[in-house]
Amino acid sequence: DTAVSQTPKYLVTQMGNDKSIKCEQNLGHDTMYWYKQDSKKFLKIMFSYNNKELIINETVPNRFSPKSPDKAHLNLHINSLELGDSAVYFCASSQGLGPELPTSYTFNYGYTFGSGTRLTVV
Amino acid sequence: AQSVTQLDSQVPVFEEAPVELRCNYSSSVSVYLFWYVQYPNQGLQLLLKYLSGSTLVESINGFEAEFNKSQTSFHLRKPSVHISDTAEYFCAVSLRNYGGATNKLIFGTGTLLAVQP
Numbered sequence: 001d002t003a004v005s006q007t008p009k010y011l012v013t014q015m016g017n018d019k020s021i022k023c024e025q026n027l028g029h030d031t032m033y034w035y036k037q038d039s040k041k042f043l044k045i046m047f048s049y050n051n052k053e054l055i056i057n058e059t060v061p062n063r064f065s066p067k068s069p070d071k072a073h074l075n076l077h078i079n080s081l082e083l084g085d086s087a088v089y090f091c092a093s094s095q096g097l098g099p100e101l102p103t104s105y106t107f108n109y110g111y112t113f114g115s116g117t118r119l120t121v122v
Numbered sequence: 123a124q125s126v127t128q129l130d131s132q133v134p135v136f137e138e139a140p141v142e143l144r145c146n147y148s149s150s151v152s153v154y155l156f157w158y159v160q161y162p163n164q165g166l167q168l169l170l171k172y173l174s175g176s177t178l179v180e181s182i183n184g185f186e187a188e189f190n191k192s193q194t195s196f197h198l199r200k201p202s203v204h205i206s207d208t209a210e211y212f213c214a215v216s217l218r219n220y221g222g223a224t225n226k227l228i229f230g231t232g233t234l235l236a237v238q239p
Contacts, residue, residue: 033226041160041210043229056226090165092227110156111216111227115165 003027006091006114013081014122021076021117023091029112030095031055032074034066037088037116046089049074081121088116124149126213128230136238137205143198143233145187145213152218155196156227157187160210169211172196183207208237 004025013019025032033056034046048056049068063079078085091114125148135141147153157169170181177189187198196213210232217225 035227041232043166043212043227043232045226045228048226092166110168110171112168113158113166 003112004091004093004114006117010118012120015081017081018079021089023074023114025072025093027093029093030071033092034076035090083121086119086121088118090114090116124215124228126215126228126230128213128233130233132234134236135203138202140201141203143211145196145230147194147215153215154218155189156214157198158212203237205237207235210234
């Protein structure tokens with residue numbers, strides 16, 4: 001019954017390899033994100049998808065390619081991995097607050113994060 | 123552009139003492155405000171949030187935060203901390219949304235709350 005699940009939890013790979021991280025949410029949210037947490041614990045947005053459409057792409061190298069086959073899934077593929085890609089990658093989801101939604105919905109508004117994928121490039 | 127500042131990278135405190143973790147933000151438009159907690163080797167959990175209404179918001183485990191618009195702050199407080207509160211605490215903002223997709227979260231650099239016996 002995990003709300004936002006990521007796989008794998010740990011990923012150790014050599015420089016130059018290609019790897020993918022998968023994310024799935026069962027909350028019915030319409031927006032999904034990838035965040036990167038560096039070694040100093042700083043969290044920064046990488047990508048955001050709304051209903052399978054890319055809406056945020058924050059100056060991320062094009063070796064990183066997100067893919068959203070449906071609004072419940074957002075995968076991250078990384079080509080030609082570099083040492084600097086080592087980090088914890090978090091998937092998250094949220095639901096937009098449309099004007100037609102009742103005021104009470106705001107109590108549930110927020111972002112739900114997965115448990116993270118620790119990527120180590122050696 | 124929006125930004126979040128957490129001036130204290132680490133706050134050591136003794137068990138049962140009060141604590142305040144500071145958060146200031148900068149934005150030319152209205153924002154939503156959040157505190158997230160990250161326990162060692164775990165993901166991010168929502169601690170509390172301010173969307174609208176009362177400026178004082180509380181969590182179920184005794185934390186509270188007060189939105190101060192004039193000082194653009196959202197400081198987190200707890201009157202008596204426990205060893206189990208040791209974690210990294212992140213303040214974050216997102217733009218107020220009146221329709222359509224939600225906006226990204228912009229995080230501060232985090233504050234490590236280190237509770238000592």
